Amino acid sequence: MAPALAVRDLEFSYAGKRVLESVSLAIEAGEFAVLLGPNGAGKTTLFSLITRLHDRRRGEIRIGGYDVRRQAVQAHARIGVVFQQPTLDLDLSVAQNLAYHGALHGMGPREARRQAELQLERVGLSDQHRTRVRRLSGGQRRRVEIARGLMHSPRLLLLDEPTVGLDIASRRELVEHAHRLCAEEGVAVLWATHLIDEARPGDRVLVLHRGRLLADERAEALADRLGVANLGDAFDLLTGGLTGGEEAPCA
Ligand SMILES: Nc1ncnc2c1ncn2[C@@H]1O[C@H](COP(=O)(O)OP(=O)(O)OP(=O)(O)O)[C@@H](O)[C@H]1O
Numbered sequence: 001m002a003p004a005l006a007v008r009d010l011e012f013s014y015a016g017k018r019v020l021e022s023v024s025l026a027i028e029a030g031e032f033a034v035l036l037g038p039n040g041a042g043k044t045t046l047f048s049l050i051t052r053l054h055d056r057r058r059g060e061i062r063i064g065g066y067d068v069r070r071q072a073v074q075a076h077a078r079i080g081v082v083f084q085q086p087t088l089d090l091d092l093s094v095a096q097n098l099a100y101h102g103a104l105h106g107m108g109p110r111e112a113r114r115q116a117e118l119q120l121e122r123v124g125l126s127d128q129h130r131t132r133v134r135r136l137s138g139g140q141r142r143r144v145e146i147a148r149g150l151m152h153s154p155r156l157l158l159l160d161e162p163t164v165g166l167d168i169a170s171r172r173e174l175v176e177h178a179h180r181l182c183a184e185e186g187v188a189v190l191w192a193t194h195l196i197d198e199a200r201p202g203d204r205v206l207v208l209h210r211g212r213l214l215a216d217e218r219a220e221a222l223a224d225r226l227g228v229a230n231l232g233d234a235f236d237l238l239t240g241g242l243t244g245g246e247e248a249p250c251a
Pocket residue numbers: 014019037038039040041042043044045046194
């Protein structure tokens with residue numbers, strides 16, 4: 001089976017400034033991968049290329065085997081996205097926000113309602129479907145965005161710094177929810193963050209720094225390979241935190 005996401009030799013520049021360089025990666029169905037990088041590493045740019053907000057790039061991107069340029073409809077039907085900036089309409093109810101998303105994906109009202117109920121139940125918000133989004137907490141709003149992103153049954157879920165502004169308990173809960181989606185639904189998740197503690201033991205970690213992928217391995221394996229105690233030290237070493245700018249070699 002084709003990987004949920006396959007990126008090969010991706011290169012991208014903003015007005016002549018290179019921000020992604022030779023990025024290649026593959027995420028399999030049911031896999032949880034953390035895209036870890038400091039501010040400005042290129043995480044959002046990578047997501048923008050996968051979703052084709054930007055398109056002038058070199059390299060290849062496939063979703064479930066479909067090329068995002070040549071087979072855009074099939075490819076994009078298989079992606080769900082939670083953007084870095086919240087994108088819910090605060091003045092609409094939870095149900096109205098989800099109904100709108102269903103309509104955009106070509107679902108009839110009945111199917112959209114069914115999917116909305118199913119996904120809200122999964123994120124523990126069944127009792128809030130009539131609530132105006134403005135009245136929800138930050139963590140609840142993020143869960144609504146995840147529910148919305150899953151309504152059209154994507155095989156790949158991209159989350160761009162989804163825990164910004166959330167308290168520790170809400171952050172932990174979202175990370176756990178994403179892991180459950182992988183284990184129970186077979187969804188592939190690419191979770192972009194600059195927060196090391198969002199990578200759990202055993203998680204696959206892709207370290208992106210200045211547009212280059214410096215590591216792609218399990219958190220413990222990365223620490224072992226670099227001869228340091230933990231992922232935090234490995235991240236500092238790779239991104240120059242301990243070495244004043246030197247970069248360790250890629251795996
Ligand atoms: N629209 C733009 N025009 C020009 N440069 C940009 C634009 N958007 C991002 N950049 C630059 O591209 C680089 C990568 O930015 P990007 O937002 O992808 O990083 P990031 O890892 O998502 O960072 P953050 O965690 O701060 O969101 C940075 O140097 C940034 O300044």
